Amino acid sequence: MNRRRFCGGLLVSSLGATWAVRADEPRRVTDMAGRSVTLPRLPGRIVLLEARDILCMAMLHPDPASLVVGWAAVDRIDSPQVQASFERGGPMPVVGQQTPETLSVEGILALSPDLVVASSYMVPQGSDALLARLSALGIPVVFSEVASNAVPSAPVGPVENLHRQVRMWGDVLGAREQATAFSAFADAHLAEVAKRLKGAAPVTTYLEVQSTLDDCCWVAGTQVWGELLTLAGGTTLPAVTAPWFQKLQLEYLVRTPHDVYIASGGGWSAGRRPAIGPGIPAAEGRDGLERLVARTGFASLPSVRRHRVHGIWTGLITSPPFNVLFVEIAAKWLHPERLRDLDPAATLAELNRRFLAVPIEGPLWVSIQE
Known part of the structure; x- marks a missing residue:
């Protein structure tokens, strides 16, 4: 044994x-x-x-x-x-x-x-x-x-x-009792976000599901990533019809108004993705975002011109228990005036304390301007 x-x-x-x-x-x-x-x-x-x-x-x-x-x-x-x-x-x-x-x-x-x-x-x-x-x-x-x-x-x-x-x-x-406790935790945090966003107009967002320097432009679909974006008070780009993700032409992205750009990064670097994930210094994530917005045509994006550029660890989307964190942090980025005092870092600390057998070390998200 x-x-x-x-x-x-x-x-x-x-x-x-x-x-x-x-x-x-x-x-x-x-x-x-x-x-x-x-x-x-x-x-x-x-x-x-x-x-x-x-x-x-x-x-x-x-x-x-x-x-x-x-x-x-x-x-x-x-x-x-x-x-x-x-x-x-x-x-x-x-x-x-x-x-x-x-x-x-x-x-x-x-x-x-x-x-x-x-x-x-x-x-x-x-x-x-x-x-x-x-x-x-x-x-x-x-x-x-x-x-x-x-x-x-x-x-x-x-x-x-x-x-x-x-x-x-x-x-x-x-582990039914633990599962019930986790579901209650998720419901409480999502309800708080929904309460604060009540009546807010959705913010059009370019949520990029595969952010690399050598490819563009993979956008969140109508389900999964797109639905979580909706919970955060956003909406994906209007041409999107695929459930998970869809490749758009850069020309479409440039001419389509959107307010916020959220890139995805992680711990593996194929395609030179931004380094965003557990235990990776925030400075490395910001450097990766800077390289992404230096891609051809990105300087013309309205979200980039307004410096509303952010990045997440993919695990916040692909692992459902971490979806609560994505909704909280994305809601803060999309509606900062309504969620100014919401603290996703405290939510991560609560997850680590109450549930996770192996604590997850932040930062799990980063902005091009802090």
Whole structure:
């Protein structure tokens, strides 16, 4: 037994009262695809086909890494610091990269999982071979995400999506009380933002979902990123019709009025993205934003001329438990007069104190002018 597994066993044993279910008690879980899945026991050997799911687990479990025996799409955590914090017991076995065809079925099976957590991106609809093989071996599969840029998701909205995902993970991990507490926390913070924004006109915003020096211009779609922008009192650009993201021509961006530009950055630097994320100094993020607005044509954007340029860590959008932080900070940028005294940094501190097994170190957002 390795150190991660041993420590995880101690934590589950010492905090058993928190889970409110016996480890050997079967439970039914409704996953994000609406599938009802029976888990014969509390899982102890989980393979994540989207490694960033460990961030949601960390909101509900004191040592999520003790339960994860392998993962895929590790780069989508988008933070070397966060990844390392979950690998203190040693490197996590990798069963795939960023796309479905890289998944290794043999690699998954070699880890003897008692649960595989998938997404509709890594296991697309119609890809029955993997599910059939796992099912034949008695290995349950739950889906943690079903959104797609090709197929619009059910119109549940980001808040209900968050609650469903947290509830699913609460059932998987036997942490329903913690899941309920987190949902209440999210509702309270989102309600405060909504109260302050009541009656405010939406602010047209260029929310860039893939900010790099060598490509332009990927804008937030009508769902997911765009819906969260709406909660923050904004609206995406009028030509956008795709659910997740859409590539626009620079000429359109230049001639389309918008008030605020929010770029996305992270801990990996492919395409020379701005360095924004856990533990990265704010000065590095600002330097990255300066390079972005130096791209051809960007000096003409109304948002850039008014110096209303900001950047976020992608995890604030791609990991639903962090969506509350995105809504708060974006609302401050879009409506500074209404949310001047709102403190997203205090919200991050509360998340770290009350929920996160592995605290997340800021800054997770930055502005070109502080």
